[in-house]
Amino acid sequence: MPAEHPRIHSFAEYEETYRRSVENPEQFWAEMAEPFTWRRKWDTVLKADLVGGHNEWYSGAKLNITENCLDRHLAKRGNKLALIWEPNDPKTRQIRYTYRELHQHVCQFANVLLNNGVEKGDRVCLYMPMIPQLAIAVLACARIGAVHSVIFAGFSATAIADRVNDAQATVVLTSDGLNRGPKQIPVKRVVDEALEHCPSVRRVIVVEHIGWPVHMQEGRDVWYHEEVKDASKSCPAEEMDAEDPLFVLYTSGSTGKPKGVVHTTAGYMVWADYTFRNVFQVQENDVYWCTADIGWVTGHSYLLYGPLLSGATTLMFEGIPTYPDAGRFWEVIDKHGVNVFYTAPTAIRSLMATPLDNVLSYSLDSLRVLGTVGEPINEEAWYWYHQHVGKERCPIVDTWWQTETGGIMISALAGISPLKPTHAGQPLPGVQPVLLTQEGKEIEGNDEEGYLAIKFPWPGMIRTTYGDHERARQTYFGPYPGYYFTGDGARRDENGLYRIIGRVDDVINVSGHRFGTAEIENAINQNANVVESAVVGYPHDVKGQGIYAFVICRDGSCNSESDKPHVEASIIETIVAEIGKIAKPDKIQIVSGLPKTRSGKIMRRILRKVAEGETSNLGDITTLLDPGVVDEIIKGKK
Template identity: 50%
Template sequence: MLEDKKITVYSDEKRRFDPPQSFVDKAYVKSHDERMKIWKESVENPDEFWLKAAKELCYWKKEPTKGFEWEDIENIRFSWFKDGVTNMAYNCLDKQVEAGRGDQIALIWQGEPLEESKTYTYSELLSEVNKAANVLKNLGVKKGDNITMYLPMIPELAIIMLACVRIGAVHSIVFGGFSAESVKDRILDCEGKVLVTADGYYRAGKTIPQKKGADIALVDTPMVEKVLVVKRVGIDVPWTEGRDVWYHEEYAKVDDKCEPEWIDAEDPLFILYTSGSTGKPKGVLHTTGGYMVYTTHTFKHIFDYHPGDVYWCTADIGWITGHSYIVYGPLSAGATTLMFEGTPASEVENMERFWLEVQRWKVNQFYTAPTAIRAIMRFGDEPVLKYDMSSLNLLGTVGEPINPEAWMWYHEIVGKEKCPIVDTYWQTETGGVILTPLPGANATIPGSTTFPYFGIDPIIVAEDGVPVGANEGGYLCMKKPWPGLMRTVYGDHKRWVDT
């Protein structure tokens, strides 16, 4: 390989931070040796490892007996748990109620306005999802239909996405801040027959109209039969009779009983479009069984979640982080998950809103982006120190590398040097985290994701595909698929193969 094409190793970080013994004592994985023993088993015997996890963590109407199978290796078609039958919403809701968690808080929603919040127990959330599912069915939605969702961070976003998967519909969620053109591109690509949107939303104290943008997106989209509108801010909106319906009006017409559609493990769960840095946006398609098992497993072990904890991921559900680690992973694991409409600057000075909410809701695990940490750092330590954040026992980062300076501030000022930091690496395509510390098992290193997760078998190669040596830079590749890996680019499998 040519000298000028070498990839440089940029970090030579020597600092190591062991987890507190009190954390290790309760952790699911308690040492590096234990972690690596489990990892070795998971890559040498992946079928045995993941079939065991699938049966222990998830409910199956028909338990799978098959693990990984190549369907067509040349065209990169594979399956996990192919003969299993399940339903993601059932795992997130019914399973929890049946396990005695019906009265436990499932979802905390905190609005941007300081005084606005709601909580839903597992029983209440199940009731809400069933009603939303019946609303969709009354609009003609059936198993296999694609539904586009263009909503702000309000409870109905989580409720209606769960309603989609309850009846076997496939949701395509578009980040609420995207342009009308971006929404239109995604509707056209996935041929969504229903669009779910809102009248508007709050951002930085302002009321932002959303239905207006949705209507612009709907020009020349004949496949859209109905537009379901959630009333969030109470503003006047453009209206097309016969197409547009209010969610609250349809909600009032239905009951809260809706049996789940039982779904084959390899049936589609959702489509989520990447930003399209290499051309037009790619519709990443995730399937039901593998994604369900992988997000449940990673959530439980990476965040070391225990009953009674309150977990908060600050991402937007419009991104994969919100899909996997606000909604599906936490709820399938029986957690209490917090969903926040605002930003660190919402209705406060000095970007201290996160810390106010940690204090208010007594958050135990906190997961955010390095960009947010760096922005908040600029206001100094005092806006953090004024709040009681003694409930925190774990911190996480996601979305981009974190520089060691930001990592140390997060560790010392936010975590009070007692919270392990899980610096996680993953992508829309991977479904869940693939490189990360395990908080009770590993010394953490500023700026490092440390080791592969269970079932992940990485290799670093040069541009010519030859593995590189120790401490040499290269391209991160994986030797074999894992359950959470995407299956295809929606409607364009050749693009998946070429990529």
């Protein structure tokens, strides 16, 4: 039976834990790692190198992460629900797995991978809908020591090929198709197109999900259900070194070529578990729901690994927030008695734009904790979420972290830490953030802002970028030697709470005054006419940089061209009232949509080029949720 991990229960305990974690990090992280199942304990807790970017945790230790996600829970939690799958269509049957059942399915598919020639260290790419086989396959890869690389099932064939080739993957897992709201998408067809340019792939395993006919290439393609049918439900876990890669996850970089962020086994495990338990304060009988796709790091850390390492019940959702109607999230919460709910501000804002009855029709009595992830949540969305979803009784953890950090870095701890709308809060134990000047000097004290960096390693940090360590060094450790550079600007308020104010390249310098785009967007979004906005800087003859705002109106606010001047004047009034005249946009463009990735991230790089009039070289826009919105924005530019 697993030893239980300690959890922080009060703010005084947080302060004492934080002090210990900073004064003696190695002792602290040894204690936090102790309760896990290890084949062999570590020789050294930490080998730190923040200049070269060569950081190692738990060197010499041997383990398998799936023994910690599954096997160690079987004695006590074998019959406990591990995974609930809620389908796209509410009329379709849900699927539920206990820890024992999930363990058997993972072992079965691990044996399928072995039978198809996958060996320890091989890369396996997964381009899948949000169905149970995706979660099972991720864990099955980890079971046998294969490196999983999940590609969000919305990327184009070109984007898939780039990632498969960079990882030199030998096996791809996919499905016949996927459901996304009212649409069905032919996933296998996209994979077939991609693999025309991927010579390393020798096997494609296909899950039959929506029953579409697909082309199966003889000698390469096999059906998941046929392979699993006779596979054993027992598979010994491969012994892994602490620093063996667990997964590669591709994230877009400033150069357009995706970076393969590498996370390794032991440090990531300890970090995912520690942050999950303490931030969300999940209790033994809770149902926890993270709405992220496993194609993103949030899905890795807080849908799959974090909850299973902690022995929690995690919910996996195939659908979208607005299908079959905009009450779908709230219907699922009531249906499953969800206690802890973690979603993106983008989703909250999109639901705010729909009639309030969509949320008021549901009780939401089971909810105890709310969370947000992906971007800073603006004040209006925070209050809407707090009032209408949390009924003013649920703490909101506004979590700041990155693909590269592996897990949450700055956040309130639910029900324990002080909350302040639009502020992520305080660093987790073990996280040592600093604010830097542009020259790299540390900024002391509170009520200050600067570039956010981390001055000491933490277990979940990026180890390298796949096949190109120099890129990792230059991007994260090169700008300010001795620090991990986040690329974000932040403000520390008078009480030491951190607020993320946007990417450093999303900071606009107007007449010597620095404004984070998130700050201006937050002000614009206070306006009753506005659903969402995105702000960028552009060259200005007098001010150095001007402010260009792209704004989506609420239904009915901008029905005609004659409405727009009134709305623009109203927005300017709001900004002047919230921030001051210096932050007044030079240009406001009313748009019907913003260029977003399929995970909901606004591509401000594209908006900057539109604002600057540099529209001949926008780069690849095919992976956007709606590429057509870019043409519309260009045509409407002032």
